[in-house]
Amino acid sequence: MDLDLQGRIERFTxxxxxxxxxxxxxxxxxxxxxxxxIVMVYFKDGSITYGYGPRQTFHLGRLLRERGVISEKQLxxxxxxxxxxxxxxxxxxxxxxxxFIDRADLVTVVRGxxxxxxxxxxxxxxxxxxFYENQFPTDEEILVNLSIENVxxxxxxxxxxxxxxxxxxxxxxxxxxxxxxxxxxxxxxSLKASEWNIMALVDGHRSLTSICHLSPITREETLRTLxxxxxxxxxxxxxxxxxxxxxxxxxxxxxxAGLFEDYLTAKTRSRPVxxxxxxxxxxxxx
Numbered sequence: 001m002d003l004d005l006q007g008r009i010e011r012f013t014x015x016x017x018x019x020x021x022x023x024x025x026x027x028x029x030x031x032x033x034x035x036x037x038i039v040m041v042y043f044k045d046g047s048i049t050y051g052y053g054p055r056q057t058f059h060l061g062r063l064l065r066e067r068g069v070i071s072e073k074q075l076x077x078x079x080x081x082x083x084x085x086x087x088x089x090x091x092x093x094x095x096x097x098x099x100f101i102d103r104a105d106l107v108t109v110v111r112g113x114x115x116x117x118x119x120x121x122x123x124x125x126x127x128x129x130x131f132y133e134n135q136f137p138t139d140e141e142i143l144v145n146l147s148i149e150n151v152x153x154x155x156x157x158x159x160x161x162x163x164x165x166x167x168x169x170x171x172x173x174x175x176x177x178x179x180x181x182x183x184x185x186x187x188x189x190s191l192k193a194s195e196w197n198i199m200a201l202v203d204g205h206r207s208l209t210s211i212c213h214l215s216p217i218t219r220e221e222t223l224r225t226l227x228x229x230x231x232x233x234x235x236x237x238x239x240x241x242x243x244x245x246x247x248x249x250x251x252x253x254x255x256x257a258g259l260f261e262d263y264l265t266a267k268t269r270s271r272p273v274x275x276x277x278x279x280x281x282x283x284x285x286x
Contacts, residue, residue, distance in 0.1 A: 005017070005020070005021070005026075005030075005129075005130065005131035005133075006128075006129060006130035006131065007128070007129065008127070008128055008129075009032075009034075009124055009125065009126055009127045009128065009129060010125070010126055012129075014032070014122055014124060014129075015122065015152045015156075017030070017129055018030075018148045018151070018152060019148065019152070021043055021046060021131065021148070022046040022047070022148040022149070023046070024046065025045045025046035026043055026045075026046060026133060027043055027044050027046075027133070027134055028042075028043055028131055028132050028133040028134050028135050028136070029041065029042055029043070029131070029132045029136055029137060030129060030130075030131050030132075031129065031130050031132065032121060032124070032127060032128075032129045033127055033128050033129075034124055034126060034127030034128075035127075038053060039051065039052070039053035039117065039121060040052055040053065040137060041118070041121075042140070042143075044143075044145075046148070047145050047146060047147065047148070048114070048118065048144070048145075048146040048151065049140075049143040049144060049145060049146075050140045050142075050143055050144065051114045051117045051118060052117070053117060060091050060092060060109060060110070060113060061075045061078060061079060061091050061095075063109050063112065063113060064095070064105070064109055066217065066218060067109065069101055069105050070095065070100050070101060074095070074098070074100045077098070078091055078094045078095050078098065078100065079091070081094050081098075082094055090141060092106045092110070092141065092142065093141065103142075106142055107142055107144070110144060111146070114144055114146065115146065115151065115154070118146075118151050118155060119151070119155040119158050121155075122152070122155035122156065122158075122159060123155075123159050123162070158220075161224065162220070164227065165223050165224060165227045168227040168230055168231060169208060169223060169226060169227055169230065171208075172207065172208040172212070172223075173207045173209060173242060174207060174208060174237055174238075175204060175205060175206065175207055175238045175240045175242055176202050176204075176226070176230070176236065176237055176238065177202060177203070177236060177238050178199070178202060178204075178234065178235055178236075179233055179234060179235060179236035189232075189234065194217060194221075194225065195225055195228075195229070197215075197216060197217075198211070198217075198222055198225045198226060198229070199229060199234065199235070201214055201215065202226075202229075202235050204238060204240065205240065205242070205243040206242065206243060207242035207243075208223070208226060210242065210243070211226065
């Protein structure tokens with residue numbers, strides 16, 4: 001490999017490139033490009049400290065929401081404040097200033113965000129790269145410290161798992177349903193709460209894509225769960241066409257239904273009980 005660390009991924013795999021940077025204890029930025037996707041990864045003495053890419057980076061606010069750190073209302077409020085500042089303030093800064101999260105929450109999620117980005121990079125089979133020694137394009141408020149060896153190992157495990165998912169669920173536009181037990185055999189299935197939540201979305205009308213949109217967990221985790229349910233024979237493919245209702249509309253309808261149910265519950269609890277009227281009715285019945 002050239003000493004200036006640039007070339008094509010087809011010639012040098014990303015694990016090889018990352019290992020060379022780690023063994024050389026280099027500091028700087030690795031730029032990786034595939035078509036119109038550009039990702040930047042920061043290094044300090046051979047360890048990864050940050051990474052971002054316009055199309056690969058997972059939305060920080062959505063990650064915080066999915067992990068239950070903030071509520072949907074808090075996310076919407078923070079995004080609205082950021083829009084008013086014309087994106088001059090980072091979303092994390094806004095959430096800390098509003099006491100929605102603390103710095104420890106932000107570090108944990110940023111770490112996960114960078115890890116997910118790096119794992120997705122390891123599946124790239126083509127593209128170009130260049131290392132800019134001792135150059136950092138932006139100053140980041142939150143930096144992490146990731147072992148390149150651990151990133152490579154976990155990333156390769158995930159590639160194997162995604163290959164399993166693709167082989168099990170090759171078409172995400174297909175509709176699945178709960179499979180019937182055969183020969184009147186009683187099923188004894190122990191599922192985790194997260195698995196029950198995903199299985200509840202398999203209604204014989206939604207496509208896998210719609211289920212991923214409605215799922216409370218990430219797309220990868222949802223597909224992994226669905227693949228496991230299929231391999232276990234708990235769900236099965238149908239020939240039905242997916243429902244024409246968009247996942248986003250269904251989410252809104254479900255949210256409104258939940259709010260309406262909460263309103264009715266609160267109204268019922270606050271309604272005073274007229275004991276005198278109840279006694280009069282009983283007396284009339286006698």
